[in-house]
Amino acid sequence: MPSDPRSRSRSVAMVIGLVVVIALISLVATRWKVLPWVPDASTVGAASPSEAAAAPPTVAGPVDLATGLQVPWGLTFLPDGRALVGERPSGDVSVITIEGDMEPVGTVPGVADDGEGGLLGIVASPTFRDDSFVYAYVTTNTDNRVVRMRLKDSRLAGAQAILTDIPKNSFHDGGRLLFGPDGMLYVTTGDAGDPEQAQNLASLSGKILRITPDGGIPDDNPFSGSPVWSYGHRNVQGLAFDDAGRLWATEFGSSAYDELNLIEAGANYGWPVVEGAGGQASDDQGFVDPQVTWPTSEASPSGLAWRDGVLYMGALRGERLWEVPVTGAVAHEPTAALDGELGRIRTVMVAPDGTLWLTTSNTDGRGSPRADDDRVVSVPVG
Ligand SMILES: [Ca+2]
Numbered sequence: 001m002p003s004d005p006r007s008r009s010r011s012v013a014m015v016i017g018l019v020v021v022i023a024l025i026s027l028v029a030t031r032w033k034v035l036p037w038v039p040d041a042s043t044v045g046a047a048s049p050s051e052a053a054a055a056p057p058t059v060a061g062p063v064d065l066a067t068g069l070q071v072p073w074g075l076t077f078l079p080d081g082r083a084l085v086g087e088r089p090s091g092d093v094s095v096i097t098i099e100g101d102m103e104p105v106g107t108v109p110g111v112a113d114d115g116e117g118g119l120l121g122i123v124a125s126p127t128f129r130d131d132s133f134v135y136a137y138v139t140t141n142t143d144n145r146v147v148r149m150r151l152k153d154s155r156l157a158g159a160q161a162i163l164t165d166i167p168k169n170s171f172h173d174g175g176r177l178l179f180g181p182d183g184m185l186y187v188t189t190g191d192a193g194d195p196e197q198a199q200n201l202a203s204l205s206g207k208i209l210r211i212t213p214d215g216g217i218p219d220d221n222p223f224s225g226s227p228v229w230s231y232g233h234r235n236v237q238g239l240a241f242d243d244a245g246r247l248w249a250t251e252f253g254s255s256a257y258d259e260l261n262l263i264e265a266g267a268n269y270g271w272p273v274v275e276g277a278g279g280q281a282s283d284d285q286g287f288v289d290p291q292v293t294w295p296t297s298e299a300s301p302s303g304l305a306w307r308d309g310v311l312y313m314g315a316l317r318g319e320r321l322w323e324v325p326v327t328g329a330v331a332h333e334p335t336a337a338l339d340g341e342l343g344r345i346r347t348v349m350v351a352p353d354g355t356l357w358l359t360t361s362n363t364d365g366r367g368s369p370r371a372d373d374d375r376v377v378s379v380p381v382g
Helices: 005-031 193-200 280-285
Strands: 064-067 071-075 083-087 092-096 102-109 120-123 135-139 144-154 157-164 175-180 186-189 206-212 228-231 234-240 247-251 259-261 292-295 301-307 310-316 320-326 335-337 345-350 355-362 376-379
Touching: 064 092, 071 135, 071 259, 071 345, 071 355, 083 120, 092 120, 120 175, 120 186, 135 175, 157 206, 175 234, 186 234, 234 310, 247 301, 301 355
Parallel strands: 071 120, 102 157, 234 301, 301 345
Antiparallel strands: 064 376, 071 083, 083 092, 092 102, 120 135, 135 144, 144 157, 175 186, 186 206, 206 228, 234 247, 247 259, 259 292, 301 310, 310 320, 310 345, 320 335, 345 355, 355 376
16 A cells, blocks of 8 residues: 555654654753763763863973982972972971972971871961961871971971871871961861771861861861861862862772862762762762762872863872863863873972972882982973
């Protein structure tokens, strides 16, 4: 029986219409991450490519500033443009000039070389010209603590603990220090091998803490009488404030996903209940999901720096520098630089001349040290 041409064209139109509707639903669902999807370039939760910011400027050609160091960890710039760098196992601190001259200024007392612990973060006071204060995050025989010293006549002296009893362990000691635009000192801690404590607001483990420059508790902290700023962290070693004063933090995952988080006061970042992006499970439990995640083999992120709309994240196991463009409060798809060139990258700081200064961690027992490791390098951007 010959078919009616009008009914046949109606059928064709219906099929085409159905295909278009399915395509539109898939597009919308993918855009809003309704359907499960495999992240491209390891991003989860980043904005769709159409919203991505411009590609970051080129980062290449590291130049040695200092070599032969033992696990240089913390790095901080002084108002005169020189930097202080600390060596983790010994607690030794040196000053480095932009020309690459290095001179020791002393040793932080009480440092215990214990697994991932030792002399970790180091930061100069934002009012250094007036007070000469330098702060360090130190693993001792009994705890992790924040100590304050003075740097006078190129010598460190007068170490005084301003925050003590942060739980320590061979692993997951946190350790980054950074002053915020609010003049407060932000301190990252690890779960110290006891993951449940990350959810315990009475413990200093697995937290980002916020204290005054004297070690006091600011009146406007989210939990009254507590230094806790955010919680549910596994091991945070990277902090950076963007131009709008938002706080970003890197976090080591356990076996699946490393994280880049936008930190909000009082928020819970999920560890150990959720690692990486939990989606609905996070929503149901009030956890904040990361904005970007990586397989731990590609990142294991430590230091973080903000420069001109881009977050630069040093990867230890991933042995590269991740560049994450940011617009507003949204982090976009990352790209990798310096892949394998330096080995394990611990710390990233922006120097006064706009270059990035990086420290390597190839002598920490987990890397393959090359001649003259470890080092502090300067990397031009753009
Ligand atoms: Ca998390």
